[in-house]
Amino acid sequence: MGKSLAKSPTRFVFDLFLDRKILPLYSPKLKNKISHKIILGENKPVKVSNTHPFTVKDIPDYLELSTQGNYPFKCKEIRQYEGFLVNLTKHNNINSYLTDNLNKRNRKNVFAKRNKLHERHNIKYVCYHKNIDRLEYDRLFKRFYTFLEKRFHEKRILNRYLDNWNTIHRDVYQKIIDGCASLYVIYDKKEPISITLNFHLGDIVFSHIHAYDILYSNYNLGDVNMLANIEWCLENKVSVFDLSMGKTYNKQKWCNHTYYFVYHIFYDRKSTRSKILSDIIILKLKFLQYLRNKNIVGKLFQYDRLLYWKKAKEI
Structure with a gap:
């Protein structure tokens, strides 16, 4: 990996659990903060871009991460939606x-x-x-x-x-x-x-x-x-049976631990353009989460329901 990051975001939780892959920005050694046990992933390659910020989506906050490598990037963190799990410890x-x-x-x-x-x-x-x-x-x-x-x-x-x-x-x-x-x-x-x-x-x-x-x-x-x-x-x-994101009655009934998914926005500290773009991304994420908290997105407006009707109409 060079001194730059990919433009397209990556979804940490699915990379980790489905493919056991972690971006080389992070150490492959993670800690489950609920059980205090170490989890090992594997660093994966990533395509790069010069000055555009890079978003790592959906990092469960019950996992402890540490960055690694000598990269010229700064990281901003923003909390998003809830996740649900069964803590069996x-x-x-x-x-x-x-x-x-x-x-x-x-x-x-x-x-x-x-x-x-x-x-x-x-x-x-x-x-x-x-x-x-x-x-x-x-x-x-x-x-x-x-x-x-x-x-x-x-x-x-x-x-x-x-x-x-x-x-x-x-x-x-x-x-x-x-x-x-x-x-x-x-x-x-x-x-x-x-x-x-x-x-x-x-x-x-x-x-x-x-x-x-x-x-x-x-x-x-x-x-x-x-x-x-x-x-x-x-x-x-x-120790942990993780039911991930998406608030449902069944998850709320069975789960005994609520956590949050956080986003990491990495940007080149030497690039003014990269910093400004990262601030714009943060503002968009804050606004989207505000709409979720007000039950506008996810309740009043459901994107997957809209896609269903769009696809049905096309068929």
Whole structure:
């Protein structure tokens, strides 16, 4: 890397958890501030530009980073939207977690729905981590796509993963074999009814995509799936089950730790143009977050809903 930075922003959280890559601006040694354990990534190359600021988006603030290298850049940091995670460091079993974090009514409802599901169907739970049959993997990904497509069509919202599904399908298999990813599947007999794609790094499991068969909606599969994933994490000594960004009722109910995503804006300290541009970026980010805080962006105006209708009109 030269003495300059790329123009296009990079999303730190996805580079790290999906590909274990970190920009060479940062040390590949990170610290999980919740568990105080060290996490190791790998520095990745980056294309460069001369005087334009460079934005590193979506850095979870529960990770401790340190810069490295002799670069002529200064960094401005700005806090953005919330992230949600399950902190398991004080719990040894699922009952301990549920007692501390779900009220009596919620606990009763979760187990009532799960028991009803088990009574009426032949339910099996499988976590594919470090081992999966290729034919079953391909079958699961086809059903995964169908679940997402139907669910987001039902919600009238565009799911951006669907446009990139072939790449996800292609890349995840080897990551499962290598232990970097997993598919947590709930089956009814031999048919998958809920699928979660998780990524693993150190003592953190990053929950990336979840979808379920909407024919089973009456059983609150989101809760049943969350219960099963947390239980697996506890059994496998995971400290953090990270559900990432996007405030939903389900995340707020299950998570016991809220964090923030921060942006780093790097600029060339010797360039007046670079500094001015970085100030403009900061102002734009502050204004956008103000609109989020006022529920204008994300509630009153939903960009993915607009994209859904635009795409539907084109079709």
